[in-house]
Amino acid sequence: MSQSERNARVRLVDVARAAGVSKTTVSDALNGAGRLPAATREHVRQVARGLGYRPNATARLLRRGHTRLLGVAAREYVDTPWVYADLAYFSQLTTATTRAALSHGYGVVLLPTSGPEDCWLDMPLDGVFVIDPVAGDPMVGDFLAAGVPVVSDRRALSEAGSGARENGRWVDFDYDGAARQVFDHLEAAGARRIAVVAATATACFHQRSVGTYHDWCAERGREPRIVLLPSPGVQQMLDAVRELLAADVPPDALVTLVEVSPPLLLDTIRRLGRSVPDDLLLVCATEDPAASYTDPPVTTLSFLPGETARAAVDLLVDRIEGRAGDHGRLFSADLRIRSSSAFPGRRPALG
Structure with missing residues (x-):
């Protein structure tokens, strides 16, 4: 059995058994929680390291109610969902969005813009940046109705109605x-x-x-x-x-x-x-x-794809993390x- 195969199978219960403690103690020791003696906490961590245990970050985030994932979709290309990736503007915008998200500790998921209705709602996202929404865009309204924070343009938020005031933020141009x-x-x-x-x-x-x-x-x-x-x-x-x-x-x-x-x-x-x-x-x-x-x-x-992306991510993360901030940013083209x-x-x- 290779080292990677052995590590992939190490579970919390395996660490508990090897350390001679309960699963709760292992969880508290690895997460910095509970009232454990320093010696116990260090013992558990050493055993976990020795076994090659790695916590399941996705499961941990889901338990906390966050995935630290932001969705991005270019809605102008609903009928040709991936063509925008070949264009300089959208390529620079998505790259800048990814960098801005990473600076806040978030990852980015490029969302499909075509397919079964509401298919995007099955994705576990903390927030969504909807670029160039089409008139009456259902994606913006569906996410807002589901309580997911959205950054888009002002027209899309005004058309979405329910949820836009609380969870909607905008970036727009003159x-x-x-x-x-x-x-x-x-x-x-x-x-x-x-x-x-x-x-x-x-x-x-x-x-x-x-x-x-x-x-x-x-x-x-x-x-x-x-x-x-x-x-x-x-x-x-x-x-x-x-x-x-x-x-x-x-x-x-x-x-x-x-x-x-x-x-x-x-x-x-x-x-x-x-x-x-x-x-x-x-x-x-x-x-x-x-x-x-x-x-x-x-x-x-x-x-200004770089400036737009940074503003969108900042607005989205502020809303996700409950910080007071601007509701939108208006830019002038260059x-x-x-x-x-x-x-x-x-x-x-x-x-």
């Missing part, structure tokens, strides 16, 4: 302000025919960004130039760009609100006979670090202006 900042920047750079590629998802980011674009165009008497993708993907994204640039009067600026590789996008634009920024300004909503190394460097709209969104002769302050 999406309207972020979109206007992009369009105003491009207009100041000389653009008059701004086109947009976005998704039909009902997550706040897409709905409010698209709504702001339509409002912004109406205020200036301009016709919106927009392609909405029902299922965002690399090929669909590039096809949308080709469609927009093939117009009789093509756009002089392009904003992509669906994440795409900046080098791949620039290559596609060049193959279509257009030059960035000479005759097409470009802004991408992406966290892809390659954006600052392309030729030209690409202007990006960042939704427009990082680079050469792709400045006409020649109008060089931006590089970011």
Whole structure:
């Protein structure tokens, strides 16, 4: 029998038998509980170490009413539940969430976003971070109804109703302000025919960004130039760009609100006979670090995955552990202006 096999079979009762004490005494000695003589406590610990005994951390936490596990789900991708892991924003967000959780002594579980209704409720979680919830999202409401603390956006909590006041916390962005900042920047750079590629998802980011674009165009008497993708993907994204640039009067600026590789996008634009920024300004909503190394460097709209994750975890852990704290955090997106969104002769302050 190998050492690992022997250790795996050591139970509390085995330690008690070897130490010549009761199971209660062993439990108290190993957990620092009870009124035991120091010599007895040390004797039990030495016997446990000698046998290779390891306490069942999961069972111990469950007895205390906590698993120290936080769930994370990106709800924008309900129909394609794992595609978000391939995108720079969600990859950085989940990584930052894991790091923030570990700093508080918690682990992270990536939750499925599709499957039987309520399947997520069978998972023993202390709290949940629901990213980009869809309109009327059942996941947020179901967890709150079950008494599980949730961090999501303000719309999702207001729609959830019951339990949101006590167990709901939020992190959110000024999406309207972020979109206007992009369009105003491009207009100041000389653009008059701004086109947009976005998704039909009902997550706040897409709905409010698209709504702001339509409002912004109406205020200036301009016709919106927009392609909405029902299922965002690399090929669909590039096809949308080709469609927009093939117009009789093509756009002089392009904003992509669906994440795409900046080098791949620039290559596609060049193959279509257009030059960035000479005759097409470009802004991408992406966290892809390659954006600052392309030729030209690409202007990006960042939704701060690291800062968002830390705020979400802090809010969630404060609620789980019963500490008074904020109910939410509102962020402003970061427009990082680079050469792709400045006409020649109008060089931006590089970011």
